[in-house]
Amino acid sequence: MIFAKVNRFSVFQMALTCLLSFGAMSSVHADDLNDLISTLDGDWIAVAEESDGKEMKSSDVKKMDKTLKIDGKEFVLSWSGRSLKGTLETKPGDDPATIDMSGVLPTGKSVVLKGIYELKDDTLRICYTIQIVNLDEVERPTEFKTKQGMRHICVTYQRQKSTSMNS
Numbered sequence: 619m620i621f622a623k624v625n626r627f628s629v630f631q632m633a634l635t636c637l638l639s640f641g642a643m644s645s646v647h648a649d650d651l652n653d654l655i656s657t658l659d660g661d662w663i664a665v666a667e668e669s670d671g672k673e674m675k676s677s678d679v680k681k682m683d684k685t686l687k688i689d690g691k692e693f694v695l696s697w698s699g700r701s702l703k704g705t706l707e708t709k710p711g712d713d714p715a716t717i718d719m720s721g722v723l724p725t726g727k728s729v730v731l732k733g734i735y736e737l738k739d740d741t742l743r744i745c746y747t748i749q750i751v752n753l754d755e756v757e758r759p760t761e762f763k764t765k766q767g768m769r770h771i772c773v774t775y776q777r778q779k780s781t782s783m784n785s
Contacts, residue, residue: 658708658735662686662742662775664697671766686742686775693719695731700724708735716758717744727751732758740777745770 664684667674684697688706695702704721719731733746747756747769756769764770 657737658688658742659690660688661778662688663778664773665776666774668764668772669770670768671764684773686744693721695719695721702729714760714762717746719746727753732756734759734762736762742775742777743772744775745772747771 662685664679664682664686666676667679667682667684682698684695686696687694691705691707693704693706702719702721702723704719706717706719708718709716714734714736717731717733717735719733720728722728728751730749730751731746732749733744735742735744737743743762745759745762745764747759748771749756759770759772762772764772
């Protein structure tokens, strides 16, 4: 009888320890995810782009002058004298990590860039499909490459280094 009481107590103690440990791991995990989101902050410049299964010439990428500025949950995507401003939502815990960038084009049409991303040091790769809200439904890319006939665009960005004199 004493053995049964000790055994139940031990099981209860192990279960409580597991629950408390899981709670601690969950808060650490959430903090890690917030750190991952903030690491996207900064000014990025496109160094490579692929669509329809074809990679753009580096001279054309440079000529397009595509930049991405991320500040928290806000972004500005600029290219060839145009820009898209809006908000972004990331899920860095997904595999691959997902990103949705929502904004309004100068024409007034709402768009969502549904994508996936990968961040390695100062290189950010985003592969996305453009969805015009209330007009079409698109599928999020699942890999970092494009195929002919798909509406996916993959862009590789390089983080711009700060040029202030205090750095």
